Amino acid sequence: MIQAIGEAARAASRRQAMADTHLKNRALEGAAAGLEAETELLLETNAGDVDEAKTQGIGGALLDRLRLTAARVEGMASGLRQVAALPDPVGEVTAGFVRPNGLRMTRFRAPLGVVAVIFEARPNVTADAAGLALKAGNAVVLRGSSYALRSNLAIGEILRRAQVEAGLEADAVQVMSDPSREAARALMQAKDWIDLLVPRGGPKLIAAIEAEATVPYVIDGAGNCHIYVDASADLDLAAEIVVNSKVSRPGVCNAAEKLLVHQSIAADFLPRVTKLLGEAGVELRGDETARSFVEELLQASTDDWSTEYLDLVMAVKVIDSVDEAISHVRQFGSGHTEAIITRDLEAADRFVRELDAAVVMVNASTRFTDGEEFGYGAEIGISTQKLHVRGPMGLEALTCERWMVQGSGQVR
Amino acid sequence: MIQAIGEAARAASRRQAMADTHLKNRALEGAAAGLEAETELLLETNAGDVDEAKTQGIGGALLDRLRLTAARVEGMASGLRQVAALPDPVGEVTAGFVRPNGLRMTRFRAPLGVVAVIFEARPNVTADAAGLALKAGNAVVLRGSSYALRSNLAIGEILRRAQVEAGLEADAVQVMSDPSREAARALMQAKDWIDLLVPRGGPKLIAAIEAEATVPYVIDGAGNCHIYVDASADLDLAAEIVVNSKVSRPGVCNAAEKLLVHQSIAADFLPRVTKLLGEAGVELRGDETARSFVEELLQASTDDWSTEYLDLVMAVKVIDSVDEAISHVRQFGSGHTEAIITRDLEAADRFVRELDAAVVMVNASTRFTDGEEFGYGAEIGISTQKLHVRGPMGLEALTCERWMVQGSGQVR
Numbered sequence: 001m002i003q004a005i006g007e008a009a010r011a012a013s014r015r016q017a018m019a020d021t022h023l024k025n026r027a028l029e030g031a032a033a034g035l036e037a038e039t040e041l042l043l044e045t046n047a048g049d050v051d052e053a054k055t056q057g058i059g060g061a062l063l064d065r066l067r068l069t070a071a072r073v074e075g076m077a078s079g080l081r082q083v084a085a086l087p088d089p090v091g092e093v094t095a096g097f098v099r100p101n102g103l104r105m106t107r108f109r110a111p112l113g114v115v116a117v118i119f120e121a122r123p124n125v126t127a128d129a130a131g132l133a134l135k136a137g138n139a140v141v142l143r144g145s146s147y148a149l150r151s152n153l154a155i156g157e158i159l160r161r162a163q164v165e166a167g168l169e170a171d172a173v174q175v176m177s178d179p180s181r182e183a184a185r186a187l188m189q190a191k192d193w194i195d196l197l198v199p200r201g202g203p204k205l206i207a208a209i210e211a212e213a214t215v216p217y218v219i220d221g222a223g224n225c226h227i228y229v230d231a232s233a234d235l236d237l238a239a240e241i242v243v244n245s246k247v248s249r250p251g252v253c254n255a256a257e258k259l260l261v262h263q264s265i266a267a268d269f270l271p272r273v274t275k276l277l278g279e280a281g282v283e284l285r286g287d288e289t290a291r292s293f294v295e296e297l298l299q300a301s302t303d304d305w306s307t308e309y310l311d312l313v314m315a316v317k318v319i320d321s322v323d324e325a326i327s328h329v330r331q332f333g334s335g336h337t338e339a340i341i342t343r344d345l346e347a348a349d350r351f352v353r354e355l356d357a358a359v360v361m362v363n364a365s366t367r368f369t370d371g372e373e374f375g376y377g378a379e380i381g382i383s384t385q386k387l388h389v390r391g392p393m394g395l396e397a398l399t400c401e402r403w404m405v406q407g408s409g410q411v412r
Numbered sequence: 413m414i415q416a417i418g419e420a421a422r423a424a425s426r427r428q429a430m431a432d433t434h435l436k437n438r439a440l441e442g443a444a445a446g447l448e449a450e451t452e453l454l455l456e457t458n459a460g461d462v463d464e465a466k467t468q469g470i471g472g473a474l475l476d477r478l479r480l481t482a483a484r485v486e487g488m489a490s491g492l493r494q495v496a497a498l499p500d501p502v503g504e505v506t507a508g509f510v511r512p513n514g515l516r517m518t519r520f521r522a523p524l525g526v527v528a529v530i531f532e533a534r535p536n537v538t539a540d541a542a543g544l545a546l547k548a549g550n551a552v553v554l555r556g557s558s559y560a561l562r563s564n565l566a567i568g569e570i571l572r573r574a575q576v577e578a579g580l581e582a583d584a585v586q587v588m589s590d591p592s593r594e595a596a597r598a599l600m601q602a603k604d605w606i607d608l609l610v611p612r613g614g615p616k617l618i619a620a621i622e623a624e625a626t627v628p629y630v631i632d633g634a635g636n637c638h639i640y641v642d643a644s645a646d647l648d649l650a651a652e653i654v655v656n657s658k659v660s661r662p663g664v665c666n667a668a669e670k671l672l673v674h675q676s677i678a679a680d681f682l683p684r685v686t687k688l689l690g691e692a693g694v695e696l697r698g699d700e701t702a703r704s705f706v707e708e709l710l711q712a713s714t715d716d717w718s719t720e721y722l723d724l725v726m727a728v729k730v731i732d733s734v735d736e737a738i739s740h741v742r743q744f745g746s747g748h749t750e751a752i753i754t755r756d757l758e759a760a761d762r763f764v765r766e767l768d769a770a771v772v773m774v775n776a777s778t779r780f781t782d783g784e785e786f787g788y789g790a791e792i793g794i795s796t797q798k799l800h801v802r803g804p805m806g807l808e809a810l811t812c813e814r815w816m817v818q819g820s821g822q823v824r
Contacts, residue, residue, distance in 0.1 A: 014742075014766075017768075018765065018766065097787065099785070099786075099787060103776055103780060103785075105786060110768070112798055112799075113768065113798070195798055196798070196799065210626065214622065216797065216798070216799050218799070234821075237821040240821065240823055241821065241823060244823035244824060245823075248823070248824055330426075352816045353430065354426075354430065356429075356522070356525065356814075357814065358814055358815060359814070359815040359816075359817055360814075360815070360816055360817070361817045361819065362816070362817065362818045362819060363818070363819045363820055363821055363822075364515055364817055364818070364819025364820075364821070364822045364823075365819075365822060365823045365824055367823070367824040368515060368817055368819075368822065368824065369817075373511070373515075373824070374511075374517060375509065375511060385628065386524055386525070386607055386608070386628070386812040387524075387608065387628050387630070387799060387800040387812065388799040388800040389813075390812055390813060390814045390815070391814065391815050400798040400799065400802055401801075401802060402768075402769065402770055402771070402772075402802045402803070403770060403771040403772070403802070403803050404764045404771075404772055404774070405771055405772070405773045405774065405776055405780055405781075406774045406775070406776070407773065407774060407775045407776025407777075407780075408649075408775055408776075409646070409649040409652065409653065409775055409776070410775075410776045410777060410780065411652055411653055411656035411657075411660070411776075411777045411779070412656060412660055412777055412779040412780065412785070
């Protein structure tokens with residue numbers, strides 16, 4: 001099974017890698033039009049997934065993410081058109097120089113080959129991930145949740161048809177129809193066929209990838225994001241950023257989870273910001289000092305400092321110095337996004353330099369760690385690892401950089 | 413054991429990451445001077461390793477690589493000075509732009525943190541690898557062959573002393589003193605401490621890494637490098653490149669292993685080139701067609717096409733077209749280096765575009781896939797994987813790129 005998928009993907013990847021930009025764009029725009037034209041059929045198909053999920057006792061947020069609406073189908077279509085409008089990364093020259101012996105070295109972006117994506121019960125990821133992978137000149141193998149299988153296959157079929165209509169290969173898009181765990185494991189270990197695996201899911205999926213995957217992967221991991229409000233901060237600006245970072249979408253990885261406040265402003269700032277957060281429905285847990293300023297705070301436990309809540313919960317700590325803020329974040333941060341609110345140049349410089357996170361924000365909401373906010377048009381995830389790419393992953397993350405060396409007979 | 417090493421490395425890596433270039437350079441230059449000053453002691457220590465290796469029946473090339481000479485010590489010293497003279501990659505801005513909302517995004521190079529290197533019985537790698545890792549702002553953990561343990565520890569001690577004399581941390585350089593396989597496995601799985609593992613060794617080490625490592629690594633893999641001599645090639649130039657690629661250093665991964673010759677020039681070119689190769693001591697194995705042109709060729713077996721000989725052996729195949737050359741290399745190449753000798757622009761373009769190798773050479777020896785030849789001053793290996801870096805790995809490969817986002821109160 002995985003061999004047949006892998007061989008088909010590898011073969012199709014060659015055509016996709018060589019395809020001119022306008023052909024790839026034609027396929028993406030064709031797929032967008034196809035999604036719109038077949039909205040009704042997609043919603044019917046999706047209703048089948050939703051009904052079956054209900055009989056299996058699925059409800060709440062999971063069911064909501066599984067459900068397609070006309071607006072969500074339109075969102076997929078416009079996402080594909082946005083990707084079509086992005087510059088093609090393939091062939092971009094990223095370095096070049098001439099050596100003393102006359103050799104001309106040129107480093108340029110090339111497709112990776114075959115990209116696999118494992119994702120949860122959100123059918124729109126089928127179109128979003130495929131669009132990015134195809135535009136970057138790759139074939140893509142998609143493995144969604146079994147709950148969304150009918151929907152994913154239907155979306156995949158529209159993408160495949162658009163590929164053929166543009167003169168490209170249908171097999172550059174494959175949706176795995178086997179929903180078993182064994183099939184997922186086979187994909188994670190398909191070293192001969194998969195050049196990059198992007199897992200989009202929670203800690204359980206990440207743990208499974210780390211334990212079992214033998215293919216190269218990029219981890220889209222947890223975001224235990226901190227905001228440090230420095231002694232010199234503009235407190236109005238700080239309050240607005242803290243509330244936005246925590247409240248605007250608490251369930252995502254770039255939401256702030258921890259608030260560190262410098263002791264010199266705690267008496268002024270803590271009551272203000274906790275009042276605003278409380279009004280927005282945030283449960284607040286503080287360390288002893290924070291609770292001495294705002295007695296309504298719940299008591300934070302040791303676990304709080306390392307927990308990614310993904311919910312309307314925030315832990316608050318009063319700290320004595322930039323040094324303490326930096327060492328706290330170093331100890332508990334997950335390498336995703338850290339923010340400082342300050343007017344002090346040295347504090348900002350130190351925060352950026354000394355913290356090892358994918359993104360360090362100065363006087364901005366943590367929520368800006370996001371592909372669209374970075375101008376990538378779409379993202380296939382946010383890398384929390386150090387190799388290959390850190391932070392939002394757009395088209396570039398789905399390419400590699402290789403070398404051409406042009407000579408005129410040089411030998412060593 | 414690994415925890416103590418890891419914790420010490422992590423702590424030292426923070427100081428190293430923040431160190432100004434001139435401090436890092438001072439340490440490298442101090443280490444170079446130290447190696448020179450203690451040459452005699454190093455040679456004595458190394459003689460102990462060599463003697464014990466002999467009693468264990470070690471000889472030949474392995475013993476040669478294990479042996480230090482005054483010239484080799486001088487080579488290490490000058491290597492460290494070369495690395496000191498290279499531009500510091502830390503802080504280099506690799507991308508930057510302003511978003512419509514005024515956010516200023518800046519991507520810059522930062523140290524990875526802790527780099528581990530596992531290598532064979534070549535003590536000079538201790539200094540070479542440490543020099544690159546330290547210059548890129550990392551701490552380094554070195555795990556050489558047990559045969560070279562005394563030598564490696566002695567070289568490591570000189571590097572550690574130079575760190576301290578420059579005001580940096582000794583523990584930014586640690587040579588593992590436990591030569592057991594268990595210690596190597598612990599290093600491969602020290603996810604909390606190691607940010608990048610670079611294995612420098614043969615297929616057995618690579619297989620062990622792929623099977624057991626849970627830390628991030630970059631594979632420095634096999635080079636089954638091809639040279640395709642096109643119908644339009646300048647045959648004198650082609651012969652010189654083929655001989656150089658095969659003969660100048662047959663035991664290294666950038667040596668050519670396979671020769672593909674277009675049928676239209678085979679009658680002219682094959683007798684010439686095989687005569688030159690034969691005179692240089694190369695054993696030649698041909699397919700049926702090649703043997704019809706030069707009957708002295710041995711018969712190539714199916715295995716030959718996928719074998720990296722690392723020896724004075726070369727397999728020769730006559731092919732009908734650029735297409736056939738490309739599909740043969742696609743099937744058997746290892747993604748290291750492929751070369752085309754041609755005067756035909758389209759053939760050159762197709763070879764570069766359609767082959768998925770770290771480096772594609774046009775009219776140049778495969779031997780140029782090398783850190784020094786790329787101007788990197790030194791290399792820590794040659795990546796044959798696609799993620800993070802492809803081809804020669806210099807200082808840049810030992811950094812990551814992370815983001816600073818500067819705002820003035822932006823929220824989403």
